[in-house]
Amino acid sequence: MNIRSIPNLRSVPDIRDVPPATLQSQYSASPVIRSLVAGKAARLDPANDILLFYRTVFDIRTARGPGLDIWGRILGISRSLELDEGDVLGFNGSGLRAFDNGVFNPGAATRTFALADAPFRELLMFKALANISSADAATLNALLNRLFRGLPVFVLEVGVMRIRCVFPFLLEPWQRSLFRKGGLLARGAGVGFEWLEHEPGSTFGFSGSGLQPFDQGAFSYGVAIPEPPAE
Secondary structure, three states: OOHHHOOOHHHOOOHHHOOOOOOOHHHOOOHHHHHHHHHHHHHOOHHHHHHHHHHHHHOOOOOOOHHHHHHHHHHOOOOEEEEOOOOOOOOOOOOOOOOOOOOOOOOOOOEEEEOOHHHHHHHHHHHHHHHOOOOOHHHHHHHHHHHOOOOOOEEEEOOOOEEEEEEOOOOOHHHHHHHHHOOOOOOOOOOEEEEEEOOHHHEOOOOOOOOOOOOOOEOOOOOOEEOOOOO
């Protein structure tokens, strides 16, 4: 029923006599059809369905299952992650490593892992924040610290039109899969990215080495994992 379409609402003896907006005009004078529509309307209350839709789909804070999948398509990220068995040896970006530093690709199938609702909702909230954030280094550092809960993660500018995310720890397979997919951080147009993983505790260096002799550790190769090619 469209109340606004009634010129003078006070002149209507019974508001129930006004044909509802869902009833076509050619049936508005039929008492049988109008009584059928009125009977169905009294037994079907859409308020519960609307509230259910709002809670399970529309509100990202309470959405679940397919509702979160819809939000994933809107924000541009999926709950399904492909976990690689591990990095393989190649010639692109190898950093001139010696032998015995990796294996060739065995051709094994990747494993698909689906995030549960709670972590996927948290990831969606992060992605929504990243989509509307600026692409300066301070903002990217704040986003990374929010994602990794205060771990010492930071962003560097390397070269021209390129940034590097530095992780002084080894990422979990699902975390590495997120960065392989890309899109977690807002970047300027044409700006590429890469990330570097290393463990300071097992890497030989000059800061705080305590004047240790040789054969106490290995230098960090500093080989960054490049951005995956666009699909």
